[in-house]
Amino acid sequence: MFRSEARKNSNVEQLALSIFQLLNRAETQFEAIDRILKEIKIFLDVSATAIRLEDEGDYPYYFFDGFSDTHIEMENSLCNEIIDGVPQLACMCGRVLMEKTDPDLPFFTESGSFWTNNTNKLLEVTTLEDIGETRNVCNIEGYLSVALIPLKSSEGVIGLLQLNDEAQDKFSEDLITYLEGIGESIGIALSRLEEEDRRKELEIERKKLLYHYQLRIRELDCLYRISKLQENQDLSIDDILNLIVNLLTDSTQYPDLTVVRLTVEDPVYLSKNYMTPSQSYSAMIQSYGLVVGRLTIGYIEEKPETFKGPFLEEEIKLFNLVSETVSRMIERKKTGDWRKSLDRYALILDDDEMRHLTKLVLEDMAISEMDREEFNISDLPDDSTQSFDSYMSLQYNLELNRKLIIKLQNLFKGEEIL
Incomplete structure (x- = not known):
């Protein structure tokens, strides 16, 4: 008996060390939980393990191993109703997560865990008032040994570790105490990893905003340069249109892959190294209500779909604005030519x-x-x-x-x- 208990304690200490190492090496919460559950299942030799984590007031299974699909479907959500803005969680898992346990009852601990080595016997000898409303799914599925260990951080209970097995007497008081210590370590580590995940998401969002900010700068620079070209009296309209098609190539997400083609009546203006694009967007060039040409911007390689084809909404607005600018230029030129005749x-x-x-x-x-x-x-x-x-x-x-x-x-x- 002594050797058996010593061996169990040694296994638990080895499990704790293994979990600490996994938590230190894990880069994401997802990776950490996946590996922890596998380690616990192997070391404790239980048939089913799971971890629940908070999600908008509910605590669905975040990871599970060994439970049937039917069990997961029936037990995944714990939220029965919301009272005064507070979700009410069902079954024994809900009591542990809401910290509504009573340590004076033999199946609860001082740290708020629930455990039993025989669910049949528990239901026989315990009153409904003590055990509370339960779905009784674990017992119906034949799980005799069940342990629910709260995962705690500095903010309180953030989740739950669930261990189930069909055999009875899989747990001891000492083992549950060890698991509660491991549960606190897991809770703290998961909170740290969640904060790290949140920091990474914010960094990704920051880079995304910076990227779009840089695109807007390029677009504004393109419009500014076009306006300066129009002010240059030494440039002919052909010179300006040739310069515009090359300015536009630098205003897109993929400047090196961008080609531009502009037609105004008979003349055709092409960007440098022009080739037929695999994806493109076209805007009309109009003069006094009649279509006189077309501005086409495209990529010579396939790119992911966004707002309109591979182009962002802001890019489409830029292309349309440039086509409007060219349209007004053509109208002004015609008006100027006609004015000379009329004068x-x-x-x-x-x-x-x-x-x-x-x-x-x-x-x-x-x-x-x-x-x-x-x-x-x-x-x-x-x-x-x-x-x-x-x-x-x-x-x-x-x-x-x-x-x-x-x-x-x-x-x-x-x-x-x-």
């Missing part, structure tokens, strides 16, 4: 008049093109906002202004007014 005929038009009349000219050109192609109003998509009435209204307004439009078209071509 020769001493016509005085302010910006609003010019914009309005130019749009009428272009709309007339568009409808003329439709007429040449025998445009059929029934071919419009079902969701088109251009109904037959609006089409006829546009034709009527154009007829009223047709003489003025013809004069303007001739002026734009540098011809005389008849």
Whole structure:
């Protein structure tokens, strides 16, 4: 008997040393718990082990080994109800976790653990008032020896170690005391690891924010450089558009993989070392409501999906803003060219008049093109906002202004007014 007890004590001391070493070497809470449970199961020769940890007021199984799927499904959640904002935990596990144990009862300890070597006998000799409401799942599944050891940190009980076996008399008072000491060490170590995990998560979040901050700086720098290009009177619009496509390549997440293609009517502007991208996003270039080109940004290698394809929401906003900027540049250039022609005929038009009349000219050109192609109003998509009435209204307004439009078209071509 003495040798047997000494051997048990030696095994427990060896288990404690092994657990301390695992806790010191473990880098994450997940890794620590996984290894600890395996060590406990082997050293104590029990059929099932588990650790419960807090999760939004409940204490589900964080790790388990040896329990059936049915047991885990039935026993995973302990939270029955919430009273005054405090979760009420069920069964014996709940009493240990909520520290509602009574050390005067033989199955509880001074440190708040529960243990029994025979659940059948316990249920026979214990009143409902003493043992409380239990689900009795462990006993129904044939577990006679059950031990529930609280895991404690400086903040109190943070979890629970559960040991079950079908055989009786697997535990002793001394063994439970040893396990309670190990439980406190595990609790403190898990709290430390949880804090370390939280610190790592914050560091990852910090790096993520820094990364996005750096991206925003690159985007703002791109917009600033484009604005400075527009102020440079020595640059032609072709020079500016060539520079813009190369500025955009440095504003994305993957500058080395970025290619840009810009078309404005006939000219095509390509970034350096351009090749056909495997993923891309395109934004329209418009002049007075008509599409005159397209800005396409892409990656030559596949990248993970984010907001729109591989591009972040902020990048899409940047691309759209640049396309708008280029559209306004094209409009200003056309307005400037037309103004030179109009000035020769001493016509005085302010910006609003010019914009309005130019749009009428272009709309007339568009409808003329439709007429040449025998445009059929029934071919419009079902969701088109251009109904037959609006089409006829546009034709009527154009007829009223047709003489003025013809004069303007001739002026734009540098011809005389008849």
